[in-house]
Each structure stands twice: as structure tokens, then as C-alpha cells.
Amino acid sequence: MMSKSKPDDRLIKLSLLMVALTAITVLAVITIFIFEQGLPIMLKYGLKNFLFGQDWYPSEKSFGLLPMIVGSLLVTLGALLIGVPLGLASAIFLTEFSSRRLSRFLKPVIELLAGIPSVVYGFLGLMFLVPFIRENLGGPGLSVLAASIILGIMILPTIISISIDSIRAVPDSYREGSIALGATKWQTVRMVVLPAARSGLVAGIILGMGRAIGETMAVIMVAGNAADLPASWLAPVRTLTSNIALEMAYASGEHRQALFATGVVLFVIIMILNFLANLAARKQSGR
Amino acid sequence: MSELVTSENIIEVRSLQVFYGLFQALKNVNIDIQARKITALIGPSGCGKSTFLRTLNRMNDLIEGSRTEGRVIFDGKNIFDGDTDLLELRRRIGMVFQRPNPFPLSIFDNVTYGLRVHGQTDRTLMEERLFHSLQAVNLWDEIKDRLEANALSLTGEQQQRLCIARVLALGPEVVLMDEPCSALDPTATAKIEDLMYQLKQKYTIIIVTHNMQQAARVSDYTGYFLLGELVEFGQTDQIFTSPRDRRTEDYITGRFG
Numbered sequence: 447m448m449s450k451s452k453p454d455d456r457l458i459k460l461s462l463l464m465v466a467l468t469a470i471t472v473l474a475v476i477t478i479f480i481f482e483q484g485l486p487i488m489l490k491y492g493l494k495n496f497l498f499g500q501d502w503y504p505s506e507k508s509f510g511l512l513p514m515i516v517g518s519l520l521v522t523l524g525a526l527l528i529g530v531p532l533g534l535a536s537a538i539f540l541t542e543f544s545s546r547r548l549s550r551f552l553k554p555v556i557e558l559l560a561g562i563p564s565v566v567y568g569f570l571g572l573m574f575l576v577p578f579i580r581e582n583l584g585g586p587g588l589s590v591l592a593a594s595i596i597l598g599i600m601i602l603p604t605i606i607s608i609s610i611d612s613i614r615a616v617p618d619s620y621r622e623g624s625i626a627l628g629a630t631k632w633q634t635v636r637m638v639v640l641p642a643a644r645s646g647l648v649a650g651i652i653l654g655m656g657r658a659i660g661e662t663m664a665v666i667m668v669a670g671n672a673a674d675l676p677a678s679w680l681a682p683v684r685t686l687t688s689n690i691a692l693e694m695a696y697a698s699g700e701h702r703q704a705l706f707a708t709g710v711v712l713f714v715i716i717m718i719l720n721f722l723a724n725l726a727a728r729k730q731s732g733r
Numbered sequence: 734m735s736e737l738v739t740s741e742n743i744i745e746v747r748s749l750q751v752f753y754g755l756f757q758a759l760k761n762v763n764i765d766i767q768a769r770k771i772t773a774l775i776g777p778s779g780c781g782k783s784t785f786l787r788t789l790n791r792m793n794d795l796i797e798g799s800r801t802e803g804r805v806i807f808d809g810k811n812i813f814d815g816d817t818d819l820l821e822l823r824r825r826i827g828m829v830f831q832r833p834n835p836f837p838l839s840i841f842d843n844v845t846y847g848l849r850v851h852g853q854t855d856r857t858l859m860e861e862r863l864f865h866s867l868q869a870v871n872l873w874d875e876i877k878d879r880l881e882a883n884a885l886s887l888t889g890e891q892q893q894r895l896c897i898a899r900v901l902a903l904g905p906e907v908v909l910m911d912e913p914c915s916a917l918d919p920t921a922t923a924k925i926e927d928l929m930y931q932l933k934q935k936y937t938i939i940i941v942t943h944n945m946q947q948a949a950r951v952s953d954y955t956g957y958f959l960l961g962e963l964v965e966f967g968q969t970d971q972i973f974t975s976p977r978d979r980r981t982e983d984y985i986t987g988r989f990g
Contacts, residue, residue, distance in 0.1 A: 546797075619834035623896070626792055626830075627903065628823040629850035637850065642837045 480713060484706030496707055502673040504693070504701040511711060513675045517590075517683040518659055518715070520676065521669065524594025525601055525658040530651055532598070533605030540606075541613040542635050553610060560603035568667030571596040576668055585680030588670030593683065596664050601654035608653060612646020613639060645726045652723040656716055662687040686712045743768040743907060743937050744789065749803035751784055751793065758784045760961045762803075766907075766954075771929060771938045773952035773969065775945055777984070780958040782941045786909050789939070790826040791819055807907075824851060826907040827900030832916045833892035835884035835899070840876055843884045843895060847903040866901040870894040870928055890921030894928065901936075908932065910940040914947065926951050945985055949973050957981045 488496050491509055499510020536556070540549040571592055580587030616639050624634040640647070662685075670682020671692060684692075690705050690712075697705055744766040751759040759781045766772055774782040787793045789805060791812060804811045812822055824847065835843050844866060845859045853859060863880070867873040872894045876887070884895055893913060900908055910929075914922040929938055929951050942948050948955050949969060956966040957978075965972060965981045976982045 617834070619830060619832060620836055622792065622795075623830065623834040623836065623899075624846070624850070625795065626790060626823055626828040627847040627850060627899065628820040629846075630820065633850045637846070638836050638838075 477713070480706055480709045483703055484708070484710040487700055487703040488707045488710065497711070500675060502689075504697070504704055507700065509704040509707065511686070511689075511708060513673050514684050514686045514689045514708065515711065516675055517669075518685040518687070518712070520590050520683060521593040521597055521665065521685060522655055522658045524590060524679070525597035526651065526655060528595060528598025529601040529605055529654055529658075533602050533650075533654070534609055534647065536602070536606050537609030537613060538635060538640075541610055542631065542639065553607065556603050556606050558603075559599075560607075564600065564661060564664040565667070567596050567600055568664035571664065571668040579680065583680055585678070586670060586682060588668060588682050589680045590669070590676050590683045591679045593665050593669040593685075594679075596668055597658045597661055600661060600664065601657050604657055605650050605654040608650030609643075609647050612643040612650065615646065616642045648726040649723050652719055652726065656719045656723070659685075659712075659715060659719070660687060662691050666691060686715075741768045742766060743807070745804075745806040747804045747806070749785075749788065749805060750801070751781070751788055752800045752802075753796065754798045758961050759788070762963045764956060764963060764966055766937060766939060768906075768937050769933055769935070770953040771933050771940060771951050772954040772956065773948035774939065774941045774956045774958060775943075775948050775984075776958035776964075778943075781961040782956075782958040783911055785958065785963075786828075786911055786939060786941050789907070789909060790823050790828055791817075792823075792828065794819075820851070824903045825905050826909060827903060827905035828909040829893070829896050829900060829911065829913050831912040833889055833896050835887070835892050835895050837883060837885055839881045840884050840887075840895065841880040844899050844902050846899060851903070862902045862904075866898040867895075869901050869932070870898045871924075872898060888921075890917050890924060893917060893921075893925060897925075897928065897932075901932075905936065907937045907939065910938060912941055912943060915943060922947070945973075957984060959984070 487509070491507070496509055496511050497515070498512050499508065500512050501508045501510045502513060540552055544552070575592050575595060576587035576589075578587075579585070579589060579592055583591070620638050620642055621634055624638045625631075629637070665685050666688045669685065669688065671684045671688055672682040673684045673689070674681075676683040686708050689708050693701070694705055742765040744764075746762055746764045746766075749759055749762040750757065762781075762785060774785060776782045784793065788801060789807075789812075793799045793801065801813060803813075805813065807822070807826070810817070836846065838846070841863060844863045845853075848859055848862060864873065867876070872891060875891065876882075884892065887895060893916075897908070897913075914925050917925065926947065929940070932938060933953075940948075940952065952969045954967065955969045955972040957964045957972065957976075957980075959980055965976060965978045967977075972981065973985060976985060
């Protein structure tokens with residue numbers, strides 16, 4: 447308390463500004479680098495060939511990304527089909543139906559799930575899930591389904607904890623008003639609380655989606671990675687992120703640039719998702 | 734129930750005690766509420782008047798650690814009996830809160846909410862109830878053209894009237910009001926008070942208020958709560974002109990509270 451001189455606020459402001467600028471600069475550099483490396487080859491061989499071509503044979507200058515785009519969207523959709531109902535149900539239970547003590551214990555545990563490295567999820571999937579699918583449902587086991595299930599579990603913490611926050615942000619006066627009109631607890635949740643928390647829930651789902659589409663390691667381990675359009679949920683699949691990770695080590699020349707082009711596509715998809723998330727979040731605060 | 738003569742008791746409270754954990758919020762309260770009258774409950778903050786109100790439709794059940802003893806007889810039946818249908822009880826004894834709390838839904842969905850949770854699906858009937866209850870709170874002409882608008886777009890006073898309409902749509906017998914004007918300005922307060930005066934033709938109203946002038950203006954009966962005790966209860970004129978208890982006199986003359 448006896449410090450001789452207090453740091454000037456302007457100094458603090460300046461150094462914080464520098465730190466903030468560093469982060470923004472890094473983001474800008476990454477963006478520029480990806481586009482600088484990836485865009486020229488996309489323009490050279492035609493945007494249409496990249497986005498809608500079905501054949502990925504880099505050695506023969508054939509750079510069709512459609513199987514990977516479809517793959518990424520499929521496993522993300524699958525992850526949402528599994529993660530969203532489970533996540534919302536958990537969040538509703540923990541906020542509205544469980545005892546305070548149980549939810550105080552369980553919420554941090556669920557958030558801990560987010561801290562498990564993705565390679566561990568992938569390993570567990572490879573050891574248990576993939577053989578299970580192979581033996582019970584058929585196919586090679588390495589499949590859209592396996593990737594969807596693993597990703598569905600991986601996005602649970604994101605969806606649950608954001609849903610919990612947005613459900614808790616719904617004023618109690620809504621719940622009281624509904625109960626006082628003779629509604630049951632479940633009616634109150636379904637007809638008032640969830641609609642009131644809607645934009646927060648949507649934002650949580652979109653962030654979970656972003657996590658699913660960006661995940662690489664766990665997906666590589668369980669998805670099979672064939673660069674073909676998958677014929678069914680049990681067929682192997684390759685995602686955009688897997689495409690980059692699998693081939694980066696040995697790619698050179700135009701092949702390497704095509705991987706950056708993959709990054710460009712992924713970047714644009716994620717930007718769109720983030721934009722949607724921001725839109726949903728802003729809608730909530732604007733009310 | 735509508736055939737009751739005007740002096741009939743609609744609610745009889747006997748030896749009511751309410752505890753929150755170890756704290757006793759209400760001590761041996763006995764009171765008779767008359768049908769189609771306005772009963773005002775006054776008293777300083779924390780005196781138990783809101784607790785009393787929330788006991789009548791068993792909203793206090795929602796508070797963890799709350800415990801109730803005694804009897805509240807409504808329509809010949811103790812509401813604490815195990816076989817009480819809480820959903821039906823809350824339909825018959827409606828509640829209006831301190832802060833207007835319309836749901837973030839359309840005006841239509843707000844007013845018909847109670848009907849829908851009680852299983853009503855008939856659109857014609859809902860529209861009819863919507864019309865009558867919005868008329869009853871003098872809101873119909875103001876908002877009939879924007880029933881699909883979000884209820885949160887209304888002014889505070891309109892929102893509070895909407896909340897009253899939402900209760901009336903269920904055809905209640907009793908309407909509990911927990912400081913319904915405390916979030917409103919004087920003009921809006923006057924409108925709500927006028928409304929209460931109209932409503933007592935058909936409904937029994939129990940209002941908790943901080944505002945003694947309000948109690949004196951609108952109510953037929955007044956109860957004064959202090960530290961969980963019902964100190965005095967009687968006709969409003971009598972309470973305000975010749976209180977029997979010294980503590981009531983101190984309060985209404987503004988010596989404390």
C-alpha cells in the first residue's frame with residue numbers, strides 16, 4: 447500500500463492496447479497467409495472444380511473437395527443430432543429439476559470433459575466404438591457414425607454449459623408467473639423458459655457446431671478418411687480438417703497449395719458459423 | 734360460487750404459521766376474507782404480508798425449506814390437504830406480481846397461456862376469453878390491433894394490466910396482488926386502482942401494499958402485519974380512523990415503518 451508511485455492509467459491502457467493488437471495481428475497474419483497460399487490455386491483450377499469436384503487426386507492435379515466438404519458437414523450434422531438433444535436435456539435437468547447440490551457438483555464435472563485431449567476421445571473411439579459398430583452394424587467400423595458419436599460427446603460440454611448459463615439467465619419472475627397460472631414445472635420450462643432462452647441456446651449449439659467442424663485428431667482416428675463421398679452412415683469419410691492434417695507432412699507444390707485451399711474453405715465455413723452465433727447472441731441482448 | 738351473498742367468507746385462515754427453516758415468518762394468523770371485497774394487507778418490509786399472500790395459492794411451496802402449519806379453508810376445503818389439486822387451486826386463486834412479468838411471447842400467447850396449460854385447445858373459446866379479459870382490464874382498445882406483438886413491447890402499466898388479464902382469462906374467484914403498483918408511476922397507479930374497483934364486482938381481491946394511502950383508497954378491509962403477526966384486522970375506515978391497537982396507530986400515523 448505504500449508504493450511510491452502509482453502506475454499511470456495511460457500507461458496501463460497503452461500496454462493493454464499493445465497486447466490486444468498483438469492478438470488481432472496474429473489473426474490477421476493467419477488469415478492473409480491462408481488466403482495468399484490457398485486462393486491462387488483455387489482461381490487457377492476454378493472455384494467450381496474445388497467446391498464441386500468429386501475427385502481428390504493431388505498427384506494428377508485433381509483437387510475436388512466435395513467429398514471432404516460433405517464429410518465435414520455430415521459428421522457435424524451427426525454430432526449435432528447426438529449432442530444437441532443430450533446437451534439440452536442435461537442442461538434442463540441441471541437447471542430446473544435437479545437439486546442445487548447435485549447441479550453444483552455436476553456442472554464443473556461436465557466442464558472437465560472439455561479439458562480431455564481430443565486424442566483421448568479418438569483413442570477410446572478406436573478401441574471401443576469402432577469395433578462395436580463393425581461387429582453390430584457392419585461396415586469397416588471407421589465411419590461417419592463413429593465420428594458423429596465421438597464428436598457428439600465432445601461438443602456436450604460446450605452445449606451444456608452455455609445452455610445452463612442461458613437458462614439461468616431467464617428471470618425467475620417468468621417461472622413464478624407461469625406456476626401461479628397453474629402450469630406444471632415441465633409446461634413452464636417448455637412454454638416459457640426455453641423460448642425465453644432461445645437465442646442463448648442457439649448460440650451454444652452453433653459454438654458446439656464450430657467445435658465439431660474444427661475437430662481433427664479424434665476424427666482422423668475413427669472416421670476412416672477415405673476421400674470419397676460416403677455412401678452411408680457406416681461408410682468411411684474424410685473431413686476438411688483431416689484432409690489437411692493427413693497430407694500436410696508430405697505435400698509440396700500445388701498439392702500443398704490445395705491443402706491451403708482446403709483451409710480457405712474451412713475458414714469460410716467457420717466464419718459463417720461465427721457470424722450466425724453473433725447474430726443469435728445479439729438478438730438476445732437486444733431484447 | 735357466484736351465488737354467495739356479499740358478506741360470505743370466501744377464505745378462512747386459522748392458526749396459520751409459516752416457517753422458513755428456523756425463522757418463523759407468520760405467527761398464528763387468523764383472518765376471514767370476504768367475497769367480492771378488496772382486502773388490503775399493510776405493514777413494514779419483512780412483516781410477513783407477502784408470505785401470507787403467497788401461502789394462499791401455495792406459491793410458498795416453491796421456496797426451499799418453507800413449512801406451513803394451520804389451515805386455510807377455501808371453498809370448504811383446507812388447501813393444505815394432501816389431495817389438493819395445486820394446478821386447479823392456482824387457477825381459482827390467481828396472482829399478480831410486484832413487477833409486471835409478462836412472458837416474452839406475443840400478447841395473445843400471454844393472455845391465453847393459462848388456458849393452454851390447463852389443456853384448452855379451442856381457438857374460438859380462447860379468442861373469446863382473450864377479448865373479455867382484455868376488455869375487463871381496459872386494454873382491448875389499446876392493443877387489439879397488435880395481439881401478435883411481443884408483450885414486452887408494452888409500457889409498464891400496460892404490462893401490469895396484461896398480467897391481470899392473463900389471470901382473469903382463467904376465470905378465477907380470488908385475485909392476489911403483491912404490491913401491483915410499486916413499479917408504476919402515480920398516473921399508472923391510479924389506473925390500476927380504478928381497475929381494481931371495477932373488478933371487485935366479480936372477484937375477491939387481496940392486495941399487499943406498502944402504500945397506506947393506496948390501502949385507504951381502494952380497500953374495504955385492512956389487515957396490519959408486524960413481525961409475522963396480524964396485529965389488527967377490520968374495516969378499512971375503522972383501521973385508519975380509530976385503530977384499536979397502539980402499534981397500528983403508530984404505523985399509520987407514520988411514527989415508524
